[in-house]
Amino acid sequence: MRLAELSERTGVSVATLKYYLREGLLHPGATVSRTQADYGDSHVERVRLVRALSEVGGLSLATVGRVLEVITTPGQDWITVLETAQRSLVRPREPGADDDGQGRASPWLQSRDWHVDPHDPFLDELDRAWLACDHAGIGLDEERMDHYADQVVGIAEIDVASVPADPEGAVRQVVLGTILLDPVLSALRKLAQQHVSMTRTQRP
């Protein structure tokens, strides 16, 4: 198909598709003539993936580029890929007056015997997020975190069990699942809150 048809099928403008091509987010089509190229289903898939990562996953196009590089490079150990991908997604920490350095996440996870790299950037993320809850006056103590952690381990077990055996499928599943399942779980939590409170209060 021509670029105009690719635009129609994906709902993405021709100008944006040309931008994706220039930035390497979209692989070139097969050359038809000096000014025309032919695009196929792999291009439709790739455009949808770029949109999913940027719109639903909330990634910048630069980060989308790094993620695509990771999932399209064959022959990688998936635990290493998971770590690399996660690290590239973490926002750099801004030092500030509220930054007290030593957070609660690390000692709390140690008390739970979790196998976590002490330099893992998600420890910092957890510290920041936990501190933000404290600043907002949400009573998020260790006991409540323990209850959440039990449920989240259940979620991680489903995540890990869903990783396919072939290395390329595994990389794809791990990297994309890490990014794109957050919005699914977030929406599901809001709906579950309603379900639970409606059930409890028996509101008509």
Added chain:
Amino acid sequence: MRLAELSERTGVSVATLKYYLREGLLHPGATVSRTQADYGDSHVERVRLVRALSEVGGLSLATVGRVLEVITTPGQDWITVLETAQRSLVRPREPGADDDGQGRASPWLQSRDWHVDPHDPFLDELDRAWLACDHAGIGLDEERMDHYADQVVGIAEIDVASVPADPEGAVRQVVLGTILLDPVLSALRKLAQQHVSMTRTQRP
């Protein structure tokens, strides 16, 4: 304290604090003289809350303003507040070629007997997020969603059980917890994935 000290204690620049005051995100200090005002602990708390909601919660300052309005207006029914707050947080849906109108979320939740308003905007969010997973080639079928839903109901039960009895505390907990616990749970999930895969593979 003066504005300069408020800036020092919160790590937020004086220029930004002045902007918060102009936009009504921060309540005025007590007038000391024609050009000076005095700020107290309630201002420190409010600035930290604004930062938490915007930086960790990822909200725009306009949305932060709406959220602050909801939690500082007394005498509200908390289920109504929850619904109002959630609706104001949902991104408006962009119509596009990929928008097939009828999503899988609604029939799937019906099959689970969830008490959910059929016009709830989070149904749309769930549809979008689920579709994005499909476009990314993540095999997120109903069976896997059922497993996730069981865990997420457990999380929602902790959320709902943590709501205090007094109406104002309840509103604060529900609105802020809805926004600020997502980043906690998201970071926790990444750490739990590592813990689960390390435990399974017994990697040294």
